[in-house]
Amino acid sequence: MVAVKKSKKTHESINNRLALVMKSGxxxxxxxxxxxxxxxxxxxxxxxxxxxPPLRKSEIEYYAMLAKVGVHHFNGNxxxxxxxxxxxxxxxxxxxxxPGDSDIIKTLPGDH
Amino acid sequence: xxKFLKPNKAVIVLQGRFAGRKAxxxxxxxxxxxxxxxxxxxxxxxxKYPKKVIRKDSAKKTAKxxxxxxxxxxxxxxxxxxxxxxxxxxxxxxxxxxxxxxxxKKVTAAKETKARFEERFKTGKNRWFFSKLRYDSNVIxxxxxxxxxxxxxxxxxxxxVGGLQ
Numbered sequence: 001m002v003a004v005k006k007s008k009k010t011h012e013s014i015n016n017r018l019a020l021v022m023k024s025g026x027x028x029x030x031x032x033x034x035x036x037x038x039x040x041x042x043x044x045x046x047x048x049x050x051x052x053p054p055l056r057k058s059e060i061e062y063y064a065m066l067a068k069v070g071v072h073h074f075n076g077n078x079x080x081x082x083x084x085x086x087x088x089x090x091x092x093x094x095x096x097x098x099p100g101d102s103d104i105i106k107t108l109p110g111d112h
Numbered sequence: 113x114x115k116f117l118k119p120n121k122a123v124i125v126l127q128g129r130f131a132g133r134k135a136x137x138x139x140x141x142x143x144x145x146x147x148x149x150x151x152x153x154x155x156x157x158x159x160k161y162p163k164k165v166i167r168k169d170s171a172k173k174t175a176k177x178x179x180x181x182x183x184x185x186x187x188x189x190x191x192x193x194x195x196x197x198x199x200x201x202x203x204x205x206x207x208x209x210x211x212x213x214x215x216x217k218k219v220t221a222a223k224e225t226k227a228r229f230e231e232r233f234k235t236g237k238n239r240w241f242f243s244k245l246r247y248d249s250n251v252i253x254x255x256x257x258x259x260x261x262x263x264x265x266x267x268x269x270x271x272x273v274g275g276l277q
Contacts, residue, residue, distance in 0.1 A: 032190075035190070039117060039151060039189050040115075040142055040151065041113050041114060041115045041116075043113070044113060063194070065196075066114070066116040066194055066196060067113060067114050067115075067116055068113060068114045069113055
């Protein structure tokens with residue numbers, strides 16, 4: 001399967017949607033809380049940065065497969081994901097618990 | 113969004129004396145209790161795996177090699193790795209919170225669990241559960257087969273285990 005190069009347009013829209021979630025929805029940042037949210041089935045969408053360590057990435061993907069939750073591989077590293085969340089720290093993985101006004105959950109899980 | 117830490121789920125214990133051992137969830141406490149204010153579950157697992165039996169083994173040897181040692185434990189969810197496998201052995205009446213109160217009760221419960229595990233092992237079902245998980249020193253290598261996008265893909269994962277030789 002050829003990976004489709006993400007065009008700049010869709011990438012911006014992901015950032016916009018994320019910003020909306022940060023403003024209006026519920027989310028958790030960080031590996032530990034992402035696993036928590038998957039275990040008690042609160043998480044609705046998981047985002048992983050592209051420099052997330054491969055072991056951690058596959059572990060989160062496995063949990064998400066068990067929980068039937070979508071995982072989105074963010075097109076950027078943890079610095080970019082942190083910036084996209086409006087935070088001044090790095091974010092490797094985040095879990096969206098309640099999307100608020102955003103439609104990120106409906107539009108994103110096209111890729112696993 | 114599906115709850116997967118349910119009874120009969122096969123898991124792998126990651127920390128403690130039984131790190132690297134496979135276990136099955138008998139009862140789960142998602143919200144925790146007074147004494148344990150975190151999500152945890154009651155698991156019954158394999159302390160000692162049954163050994164490999166070969167064709168030229170006598171009946172006595174086969175019986176000896178097919179023995180299983182069981183353990184019963186309350187484990188935190190974060191010290192457990194869930195798998196996609198399940199094991200439906202009915203242990204609800206044997207493995208209870210009550211059984212963990214005193215030493216003798218625990219021993220009798222473990223003996224009964226051992227008997228049920230052995231019985232299941234001898235039928236030849238759930239082979240994955242009764243086989244030892246191969247891992248390197250200080251590191252658990254999990255071969256977990258995921259059904260992923262209509263295909264079965266083998267993936268090897270590695271996870272660090274505390275205190276394991």
